[in-house]
Amino acid sequence: MPLIDLLGTDLYYELAGDPTLPVVAFSNSLGADLSMWDSQATALRPYFRVLRYDTRGHGRSTMPAGPTTLASLGLDFIALLDALGIEQVHLCGVSLGGLTAMWVALHVTTRLHSLVLSNTAAKIGEAAAWNERIAVVKAGGMKAITDAVPTRWFTPAFVADSTRFQRQKQMLLGCSMQGYVAASEAIRDSDLREKVSSITAPTLIISATDDVATPPAEGRFLQAALAGSEFQLLPGGHLCNIEFPELYNAALLKFLNPQPAERPTPWMTHDATPKG
Numbered sequence: 001m002p003l004i005d006l007l008g009t010d011l012y013y014e015l016a017g018d019p020t021l022p023v024v025a026f027s028n029s030l031g032a033d034l035s036m037w038d039s040q041a042t043a044l045r046p047y048f049r050v051l052r053y054d055t056r057g058h059g060r061s062t063m064p065a066g067p068t069t070l071a072s073l074g075l076d077f078i079a080l081l082d083a084l085g086i087e088q089v090h091l092c093g094v095s096l097g098g099l100t101a102m103w104v105a106l107h108v109t110t111r112l113h114s115l116v117l118s119n120t121a122a123k124i125g126e127a128a129a130w131n132e133r134i135a136v137v138k139a140g141g142m143k144a145i146t147d148a149v150p151t152r153w154f155t156p157a158f159v160a161d162s163t164r165f166q167r168q169k170q171m172l173l174g175c176s177m178q179g180y181v182a183a184s185e186a187i188r189d190s191d192l193r194e195k196v197s198s199i200t201a202p203t204l205i206i207s208a209t210d211d212v213a214t215p216p217a218e219g220r221f222l223q224a225a226l227a228g229s230e231f232q233l234l235p236g237g238h239l240c241n242i243e244f245p246e247l248y249n250a251a252l253l254k255f256l257n258p259q260p261a262e263r264p265t266p267w268m269t270h271d272a273t274p275k276g
Helices: 033-046 070-082 098-106 127-140 149-153 156-162 160-173 177-188 214-226 244-254
Strands: 003-006 009-014 024-026 048-054 089-094 112-118 203-208 230-232
Touching: 003 089, 009 070, 024 033, 024 070, 024 098, 024 160, 033 177, 033 244, 070 098, 070 149, 070 177, 089 098, 098 112, 098 177, 112 149, 112 244, 127 177, 149 160, 203 214, 203 244, 214 230, 230 244
Parallel strands: 024 048, 024 089, 089 112, 112 203, 203 230
Antiparallel strands: 003 009, 009 048
């Protein structure tokens, strides 16, 4: 099992593809795990080496002692790159993963080829709403929110597709309560609105028409703040990469623009072994 001990956090990751290709990395949303990127991993593997990982306290990654901050989430990602011997990546993050990606772009931009900020915002939600949700989870565990929260991730049409929707509910239910609460606190305490204009990495911003958690106006704010950034509005809800994977994958490939040399045939799968 690919686990890396990062100063008390066992971070679970999957790294697949031709090791001679550029790396594209994916950072998951609150309450999700790396499986949320299954479609993107399949679509991009012919052109890139694909790195996915479970944010601390999510999926198969453990939760360290002490508070979780946006900085600690960003440093987790940098430590993962260091352990795998990866110098630079194209980084795509959704929601919480988007905040993590922004922190990386602001503090260690030399590790990035480019940036995709998907269904996210420089400030996500208000403190009172986060405190209310944290209290509900602390009192009733993850079961207390597994009916309400996933309906905010998708459109009613996707929710009505019980097979696909139930799979996403189970993903949320599998998140540890401690990990969810700690990440919620990190989101609550993060406000990058006055800092994002300092991001210099080439950036694609993706929003979705029916995203109630981070509406398109939040994506437009990022577009206005980041000089030269691109904006793509897709259909769907907060996790439009799951709801409309073909459109999402097409937007990623258009932005990342893999060159002919990055199109191996056939591609191979390779699980990396950490250095040291």
